[in-house]
Amino acid sequence: MKHNFGAGPCILPQEVFKQASQAVLNFNDTGLSILEISHRSKEFIAVSEDAIKIVKELMNVPEGYSVLFLQGGASLQFAMVAMNLLQEGKKAAYLETGVWAKKAIKEAKLFGEVEIVASSKDANFNFIPKGYSIPEDAAYFHITSNNTIYGTELFDIPKTNVPVICDMSSDIFSRDINVADFDLIYAGAQKNIGPAGATLVIVKDEILGKVNRTIPSMLDYKVHIEGESMYNTPPVFSIYVSLLNLKWLKSKGGIAAIEKENIAKADALYQEIDRNPFFKGTAAVEDRSRMNVCFVMENPELEKDFLKLAEEKGCIGIKGHRSVGGFRASIYNALPITSVHVLIEAMQEFAEKHK
Amino acid sequence: MKHNFGAGPCILPQEVFKQASQAVLNFNDTGLSILEISHRSKEFIAVSEDAIKIVKELMNVPEGYSVLFLQGGASLQFAMVAMNLLQEGKKAAYLETGVWAKKAIKEAKLFGEVEIVASSKDANFNFIPKGYSIPEDAAYFHITSNNTIYGTELFDIPKTNVPVICDMSSDIFSRDINVADFDLIYAGAQKNIGPAGATLVIVKDEILGKVNRTIPSMLDYKVHIEGESMYNTPPVFSIYVSLLNLKWLKSKGGIAAIEKENIAKADALYQEIDRNPFFKGTAAVEDRSRMNVCFVMENPELEKDFLKLAEEKGCIGIKGHRSVGGFRASIYNALPITSVHVLIEAMQEFAEKHK
Structure with missing residues (x-):
């Protein structure tokens, strides 16, 4: 018996593996593999809608937020966040709590000024900085809620009038959070959501559309919202297994x-x-x-x-x-x-x- | 018995479904699911390397080209191609053969001037234009080798001194092509490569690095080449099933x-x-x-x-x-x-x- 303590991609429930394995042979008694059905089929549209619905249900997502399953992982979100939200002439505020925060900062700098409000770099990121202040004129404030490499987690979500953006890749669905405390949450699927290949985004609609730069369609949250998370062919299997896993979570309470x-x-x-x-x-x-x-x-x-x-x-x-x-x-x-x-x-x- | 004539995601070989289904339960006798292994494990690194190797082998990829498995589908490539290759002050040439070519053109226009060298739009794209000329000063010339919606295929690859970029999403691996006739080939996996969620890119290294604009890391081909197609967590399962499918193709001759x-x-x-x-x-x-x-x-x-x-x-x-x-x-x-x-x-x- 293996005990999988891997940092991600990581263990998922055994019953999810069984259901996923079965669906690769015969998905929902269609006589077809989940790998060969059209993403525009009614069967997969139901999967996609159910996956979005169960995210909203489990996390109590308030009205006014959109839920998307995208591709590219948190790494692509690092760029998309800044591209979509860092208004010209404004600066973005970041809390530097590890190597993933550093990568997010690096990509944001391509689109404007970045202020690092606090950092635990000098202590090899072994703590979460506290008592910092967030500039009131910042376009947004970005945090990383859990830092896999250093084993730190941010429990007190800062209260601020500035939009709060959170990379929640490694602790989403592990603890109760109030979605209304955030304006955009993103997470690579491969910890508590599902297998690698999907990226969950929960975004407050009203923060979008405030930048003037041209954004390629695939990097524009508004395009994906209009496309109901199906602007182009989605990562079908990763979304399906995410649905199975979130159903498991729901069944657990x-x-x-x-x-x-x-x-x-x-x-x-x-x-x-x-x-x-x-x-x-x-x-x-x-x-x-x-x-x-x-x-x-x-x-x-x-x-x-x-x-x-x-x-x-x-x-x-x-x-x-x-x-x-x-x-x-x-x-x-x-x-x-x-x-x-x-x-x-x-x-x-x-x-x-x-x- | 179902006969799956779907346009994509589409049928894959039955034996690939069987192998994939088994790997979701127990991958290569590791006692672990393919969905829970680390992308940095020696087992998955072997999968990734083998997938790249078999692409090179089946397509006779010459020296000087890199093979990448990325995310985001052809839709993200529409933007990446222009972002990485459309030099400032130059224009890009496109052959307009359908709605996917149109989308590629739309994204390219965000980054510079586009010249449509020929179009079959007025005939609802029911033929492939011929006898056009490609401007010698273009940064590149972009074609779509197969147009799923209209059922047309481009058999004569234009000879030109300009780099040729090809969206080969729906006919890659279906017929012999000479990779040296192209400078960049891209294809969403979900036709003849594997399940949705992976994107194959074959790029001639020497065409890169000639633009001055800032490119987010995830959209920079050079970053992915340096990261050996593993700059961030790759779509593990889609790449694994692609490997199974390409092995099947090899076994067929x-x-x-x-x-x-x-x-x-x-x-x-x-x-x-x-x-x-x-x-x-x-x-x-x-x-x-x-x-x-x-x-x-x-x-x-x-x-x-x-x-x-x-x-x-x-x-x-x-x-x-x-x-x-x-x-x-x-x-x-x-x-x-x-x-x-x-x-x-x-x-x-x-x-x-x-x-």
Whole structure:
């Protein structure tokens, strides 16, 4: 049995894999594969509409927001956000909390002035900056709600009159958020939404249409809204599996229920990290991510041995990102708490062996 | 039994569906789904490299060209081509052969001057213009090799000193072409490559880097080439299924073998259209597509009845695009000739019944 702690693309529920596998052979008893149906067929239009509907339902998306399934991942959103929202002569404000925020900043600079309101760069991004002020004349303020590499998560969404844009790629659908606190949310699918290849965007319609630059059709949110998320051929299979996964989430009790489980999983693992003298966490305690638990060993020379033991127990994908080192256990929605217990047991067994 | 004549996303080989379905449960005996493996895992890096390798092999891609699997479909390429290649102060030349060419032209105009060297617009795009001249000072010349809606195909690739860019979305891998005749080829996957969600680009490296405008990273071919087609999380499953499908093509004898089959399928169907007094083709005979066979009925009032008969025999997806009407039978690589025979039989049965 494998316990997939990979940072993404990542584990999805086993029943989603079964349903998706079946649909590749015979989708909804059509006698056709989900891979060969037209995106303009009534069957797929229903999938697309249901996927949008269930996003709205699970996240309580208020009126006045559009939900889109696009392509290109968060990386394309970095450019699209600035292209669509950074008005000429204005500046954009960014919170620099990691390498993904840095990439978002880099793309925004192609379209105008960027002010970095705060950064935890000097501490290798091991905390979320607080107490900064957001310029009132900014076109928007951009945050990254969860930083996979460093295991930090932004729990207090800043209140401001400036539109708030959030890269929620790695913690969307993991905890209750108030969509009305945001003006645009985007997320690559490949953590808690579905397989790689789709990108979810939730955007408040009224913030659009305020820039004068020419925007290619495929990069224009308004074009995709008018096309009802089907301006061109969408990533059919990724959207279908996202629908399956979000239905699974709904059947589990929705975001409120999964948030409890996620807290239980994270608490159990952080408790072991804090208790076990061989390990220590790398992120500031108050900013610890519930999705990506980053830790190192007091004696780094033992890390290879622990990795080996964990892998023998079926724990995969726990090697930390090279910029932090040590370990990163990603514990997304679909990872069962039993897998977390296996990892904790490995940590305890290791400590016992080496004491 | 269904005979899928859909225009795309379209039929793929049944054995590809079986292999893909299995990989969603257990990919290459890893004990993991193809949907949950990291795109940086050695397993997926091998998939990506193999997919690029088999494209180069099947199409005999010469040295000096890069092969990329991107996202966003041909629609995003419309903008990327102009953004990356339309030098400031130069103009781009386009051949207008249908609605997709028109969309490509629209996006190019955002980045500079466009000259339409010839158009078959006045004839509802039912032929491929010939005998036009390409301005020698153009930044590039853009063609669409196959026009799904109108059932036309461009067989004589123009010889010119100007870089030739080709949207090959609907006939790539269906016939032998000489890659050296082109400087950039792009194609949405969802016809003869694989499922929707991936976009193939084959680009001659030396044409890049000649524009001065700022290009967002995700839209810059050079960035994707440097990232070895993995600058960001790629559409893992679409690329994997594309690899399976191209392996199937190779096992069938490659492009030379499939081209023979495609000619046999198209010839059989066009012969029936020309022979059967109830039907007539809509495209100019010399430009008839081997991928999309468009035809109408001499008496349009009978079209509903024929559609019903064909559907009773399992032929689906044959309704013509609204701008042409009648029927469109898409007979991509994976559609067996036996399916074409079923459609021909339906046409003969219909004629017999109504004579």
